[in-house]
Amino acid sequence: MQTMQMENITQHDVADLGLAEAGRKRINWAAREMPVLKLIEDRFREEKPLQNILIAACLHVTTETARLVEVLQTAGATIRLCASNPLSTQDDVAAALVQHGIAVFAKRGEDPQAYHLHLHKAADIMPAVTLDDGADLIAMLHRERTDLLPLVLGGTEETTTGVMRLRAMAKNGVLRYPVIAVNDAMTKHLFDNRYGTGQSTIDGLLRATNVLIAGKVFVVAGYGWCSRGIAMRAKGEGANVVVTEINPLRALEAAMDGYRVMPMNEAAKIGDIFVTATGDINVIDRPHFERMKDDAILANSGHFNVEIDVQSLSEMSCNIAHPRPHVTTFTMDDGRKLQLLAEGRLVNLSAAEGHPSAVMDMSFANQALCVEYIVAQSRLHRLPDRIHRVPVAIDEQVAKVKLEAMSLKIDTLTEQQQQYQSAWETGT
Structure with a gap:
């Protein structure tokens, strides 16, 4: 060595x-x-x-x-x-x-x-x-x-x-x-990605903005384990959660978990808060920015700062300001303002502690x-x-x-149960 x-x-x-x-x-x-x-x-x-x-x-x-x-x-x-x-x-x-x-x-x-x-x-x-x-x-x-x-x-x-x-x-x-x-x-992934990302993303969002989540339309891009956690915690805060997906199985799961499912083009029109966690590029880009409401909040919890098309957002803006730490305000030509958190980087680590x-x-x-x-x-x-x-x-x-x-105990199989699981003869 x-x-x-x-x-x-x-x-x-x-x-x-x-x-x-x-x-x-x-x-x-x-x-x-x-x-x-x-x-x-x-x-x-x-x-x-x-x-x-x-x-x-x-x-x-x-x-x-x-x-x-x-x-x-x-x-x-x-x-x-x-x-x-x-x-x-x-x-x-x-x-x-x-x-x-x-x-x-x-x-x-x-x-x-x-x-x-x-x-x-x-x-x-x-x-x-x-x-x-x-x-x-x-x-x-x-x-x-x-x-x-x-x-x-x-x-x-x-x-x-x-x-x-x-x-x-x-x-x-x-x-x-x-x-x-x-x-x-x-x-x-069952715990870190879901419970860790879920809690820390909401933590970063709140530290950056101090907005009330309850009653807002909260759009989560993706429904992998990280996004599941974000959606779950946003729902717990009283948000009306919308999930966007490309995978039919995950979209179906999100729907059966009680969330509205729709394409990002539709979600862009109604969302108050957007969070990406897909691992892909330009999940939110120019056509979506054009549809968004005034004061929509944009955040990313994916690893790289590519999920929100920050370059296009900058090109579409007539003014860029920094009203508070971890918040960049992009003013569109029509007067709408879009609020980007943590420069599009990991909001849970950039604006909070992970x-x-x-x-x-x-x-x-x-x-x-x-x-x-x-x-x-x-x-x-x-x-x-x-x-x-x-x-x-x-x-x-x-x-x-x-x-x-955690001082938690679980059951163990009896000898009879172990034998039953390894046998094939017993049936109806």
Whole structure:
């Protein structure tokens, strides 16, 4: 395995190291709600399963991410961390991690050039394992740092968008190391995507605007797990929820969940609040802007800032203003105003703090255990260069420990029940 000189660990590019104490307090607060990761950390401290493993991580630099990278550090790994979104970095957390001996290259509001440079800084560790949230690091390694690919034992991907990109790479035959799709774990997408995105999106929307959601027409683009959570929470706030979809099965499910379903062209005329979470480009674009009501609010919870066509919105505007943090007002030629939140980037991380720690506990437990799995497998035989599912044993282990942490108990099959399930003779 590769090793790295200790003097390199202190390299960093963060906004202000003076924020470290405040960041440490917030990390400790998050840790209270992450008992599964704590149990893994306790085992890692004794076993050191990642001793001398070099890890490059491209993740949202939040309190929850801090706990993950500290757990990996406890396991013996050396880590370089960069941001997976220019507006999601919490500068106090970045400073606290540097103080903890982790090389961090992330500043809130960094421009595209700095963002790209930080990807390279993370890759300079010559990683044996990569962690991604959106696949920017993996894509960069395959485009620009191909010399490092033979060193990589494997990687993990956290998001729906990232897994979509990786599937495209695999389909095109260009993926050159194995990646575990953590996003597809049951203990990830059923909880993180639904309950985490649902709550944090509403949180970001309210922090940015302080509007009353009750009684408003709330349009949710897509009905995947993230959108399900957003729709559910908006409905809980008293909104009249409309869902737009391209998939007939998901559209049917949304209708049977009690939501109105219609094309975006129709929803654009009646919506007060719009939130995208599809992973695709130009979900809301020029024809929709032309139909929208005065003061319609536009927000995105998909990973990349491409779901709302911000360029067209700018071209259609005669004036652009910033009435409050995280809000940009675009005035149309006819006098209508459209309110864009967080520059079209992830509203839950740009205008709020991201997912609650309790739900990220499961997602990051999956990440930590999958990194351990990748390294352990490599000592036997390297995993094939393709996308892998999270092993069922890891998924079930995370769920079991989370139940225990919540003081919840479940039934077990009796011997008779086990025999019945494995037999075929008994019928009507």
